[in-house]
Amino acid sequence: MQKPENGGSELSRTLTGLGADSVPDRADGAWYRYWHGFLTSGGRTTEECPDYLRITLLNLAGAASVVVWTLSLFLVFLGPLEATLERVILDLAGLLVSIGIIVSLRLGAPVVVVAQAAHGFLFLALLSLAIIRVDNPLMLALPLVYPAMAFLLLDDIRRGIAGTLLMTAVLNIAISAGLGPATRDSATLFGGALTVTTGMGFQAVVVALYVHHRKRVMSRLRAVSEQLAILASRDPLTGLYNRRSFIRDLQRELSRRERDERQLALLLFDVDRFKAYNDRFGHPQGDRLLKRLADVAREVFCRGEDVAFRLGGEEFAVIFRTEDSTQAADMADRLLTIIEDLGEPAPAGPNASLTVSAGLCLVDGESQSTASQVYNRADEALYHAKKLGRARWICVSC
Numbered sequence: 001m002q003k004p005e006n007g008g009s010e011l012s013r014t015l016t017g018l019g020a021d022s023v024p025d026r027a028d029g030a031w032y033r034y035w036h037g038f039l040t041s042g043g044r045t046t047e048e049c050p051d052y053l054r055i056t057l058l059n060l061a062g063a064a065s066v067v068v069w070t071l072s073l074f075l076v077f078l079g080p081l082e083a084t085l086e087r088v089i090l091d092l093a094g095l096l097v098s099i100g101i102i103v104s105l106r107l108g109a110p111v112v113v114v115a116q117a118a119h120g121f122l123f124l125a126l127l128s129l130a131i132i133r134v135d136n137p138l139m140l141a142l143p144l145v146y147p148a149m150a151f152l153l154l155d156d157i158r159r160g161i162a163g164t165l166l167m168t169a170v171l172n173i174a175i176s177a178g179l180g181p182a183t184r185d186s187a188t189l190f191g192g193a194l195t196v197t198t199g200m201g202f203q204a205v206v207v208a209l210y211v212h213h214r215k216r217v218m219s220r221l222r223a224v225s226e227q228l229a230i231l232a233s234r235d236p237l238t239g240l241y242n243r244r245s246f247i248r249d250l251q252r253e254l255s256r257r258e259r260d261e262r263q264l265a266l267l268l269f270d271v272d273r274f275k276a277y278n279d280r281f282g283h284p285q286g287d288r289l290l291k292r293l294a295d296v297a298r299e300v301f302c303r304g305e306d307v308a309f310r311l312g313g314e315e316f317a318v319i320f321r322t323e324d325s326t327q328a329a330d331m332a333d334r335l336l337t338i339i340e341d342l343g344e345p346a347p348a349g350p351n352a353s354l355t356v357s358a359g360l361c362l363v364d365g366e367s368q369s370t371a372s373q374v375y376n377r378a379d380e381a382l383y384h385a386k387k388l389g390r391a392r393w394i395c396v397s398c
Ligand SMILES: Nc1nc2c(ncn2[C@@H]2O[C@H](COP(=O)(O)OP(=O)(O)OP(=O)(O)O)[C@@H](O)[C@H]2O)c(=O)[nH]1
Pocket: 237, 270, 271, 272, 273, 274, 275, 276, 278, 282, 283, 284, 285, 286, 287, 290, 312, 313, 314, 386, 390
């Protein structure tokens, strides 16, 4: 039952790791810093921020869209793309929305609203293309392809990318086979193929990045929560399990009585005259003593299934299994003797050694006692040992 040691440093490493990538290092170049600042809206978000990825992706999508829509407008202006009214309106609207995404994020607009507006625009743009170009079956397919692709990508990255590639290929083949626009000039066909490939490729990269990042953050959060669970169950001074773990472990051990023929033993021990020890040698020395006693408890109860706890103050507990009362008594004896032989000075006088008192409670197989009854019995035995003059242990059963 001896469990892994305290994981404080691991936790701090993990916590630091959560934000580690978010601030560019001094060694990073100016371009990287500029790019990083742009993606995080001037450093407004770091990687621990729940909106970090959405802001980064929206900025990325906004920047890429600005490039795509501007390129498209240039191609219309320079002639390779047909200058239809709907194309110009759509390109201009796309450009405005993309710039709007970037600016609104910088002004601190709610990320969810910006993301929904961007998705809404994309979907409406595809839908209006389908309505305007009702003669073009490919345009009709786009509003259906978009959600299908997003669904596939969110379900599984590899399947999503394969599905996206397949759909892109099918659309391109359909365009070149003449299923697309009524006008068949090569510039229009090239424009259509370019738009479909760029749009779908970009969408695939964005969603794949999102899913990948989410998985990474989730696994880090899992590691942090495991570390927190370890810290919550430990006493920070001695590294032993704390009272919270004690109650849970005692209940668990009592509930598996039927599966173990041996007796369950609970040993409570408490430093004798610890207040006087603190008063005489100081609190820091008292802390050192408590750590030393925790080491002794670990040493004596070293089997895999033994668990030692610090319940608070100078009170310790050990839960262990024993063949019979003689074996349990031997263990209690050993613990008390080793502590006395440590040679720690007792507050009483120069030649006296520090001692502890203990209460031992043995629970046999048929007992129906609850965890609190077992604890109370052991505590009564400990109290009795103190009353009888300390430096001894008393055994009871329940
Ligand atoms: N150094 C140190 N002292 C502690 C800590 N927690 C509790 N104490 C001290 O432990 C002392 C316990 O005193 P008492 O409960 O009177 O027990 P005692 O003096 O050991 O007397 P008996 O148990 O009857 O032998 C108090 O003085 C507390 O301040 C701790 O974490 N470190």
